[in-house]
Amino acid sequence: MQSRLPSMAGLRAFEAAARHLSFTRAAIELNLTQSAISHQIRNLEELIGARFFHRVGNDIRLTEAGIEYLGPARSAITELQVAADRAIGRRQRDVLTIACLGTFAIKCLLPALGDFMRSNPAIRLKVRTLMPYAQVRPDDYDVSIQYGMDADWPGFAAHRITNEEIFPVCSPSLLAGPTALLRPSDLRHHFIIRTTSPLVLRDDWPLWQRKAGVDDLTFAGEIVCDLLYPSYQTAIEGLGVALGRSAVVRNDIAAGRLVEPFSIRMPSPLGYHVVYPQQHANLVKVQRFVDWACGNLATMLK
Structure with a gap:
């Protein structure tokens, strides 16, 4: 049985049309005519044996088959782009x-x-x-x-x-008001921000609490982020207190977006x-x- 491999032109036309939900915008992006986009997608649909789009008034929508095919199509395009960049980059x-x-x-x-x-x-x-x-x-x-x-x-x-040194950081707004962060024990009034990134394999809050002498402190609550960047942005927005890593919070502290409420730092290996x-x-x-x-x-x- 002959393998049904689509052309790259057909995949790119389909992906662009699916992303924009417009043959016209896909044609502009790929520097083709709208009829050329339609032709490429029609050939792809005939090859696969399924319709990828249907019309709703003046708009187009992905069919169930189109939704299912979009992910693998994007992956294939991306993999080929990366491979091309890799091959070109070597030279x-x-x-x-x-x-x-x-x-x-x-x-x-x-x-x-x-x-x-x-x-x-x-x-x-x-x-x-x-x-x-x-x-x-x-x-x-x-x-x-x-x-x-x-x-x-x-x-x-x-x-x-x-x-690296690790220490709490927060928005300057948390240093004022009835629950101002003046000493480590004041953390009981605030949410802390934990990061669950696979790069951060341990929770450093208990270690820092021990160093600060507040081992048994219970926080008001916690917000969990999967990466460091949203953790720090959450702190900048005044939603809680994050554990800063000296290199990556340096500029935010210098710009006044974050502050270090306590002078208690913990060295990290x-x-x-x-x-x-x-x-x-x-x-x-x-x-x-x-x-x-x-x-x-x-x-x-x-």
Whole structure:
């Protein structure tokens, strides 16, 4: 039986039309005519043997078959795009692909990256977000910034760029009023914010409470976030108190978005590291980034 493999043109036409729920907008995005989009989708439907769209007045909607097919179609397009980028990137000595955890990228790397660009104007950059729940192939990036202990990446080169301290942070608004945070025992009036990211394998609140001498304290409640970035944004909005990690809350404290209500910090064995495959060590673009990250970036994050 002959395999029914769709064309990339058909998949892209279908995905764009499904995303916009409009053949016209899909045609504009892909720089095609509306009739060309219709033709590609019709060919795809005939190949699969199912209708993917139906009309409701002047609008289009996905059928049940269309909804079912959309996820795999998007995955196939994305996988091929990543593979193409990977193959092209190997031949581009002036393109540096940096894979970075989202919170660190937003809070630390991107605000400082202009300094690297000014020192290395010939190097073009690609920044990829590392998701804690997903595995990324080492050949999908040139260099990465990851979180853990010094020995967490056997077979890779790894250089620590931050020594981390952990301490409560909150919105300045929580320092005023009848339940103001003046001493650790005042936390009983407030919600705390816990992070359940797989990168944060332990709950540091009990350890910090012990250091602060409030082991038996009961909080008013808690809010649980799955990543650090929403945890800190929740604290910025004044909804509770989060445990800050010194490198990633530094800029928010300097800008007044967060404050440190108590002068009680707990050192952490974890930290952010520049990590890259050993075979990338001789690439000039990697050497320059590693030198910058271990020098200028590390200094900025102190």
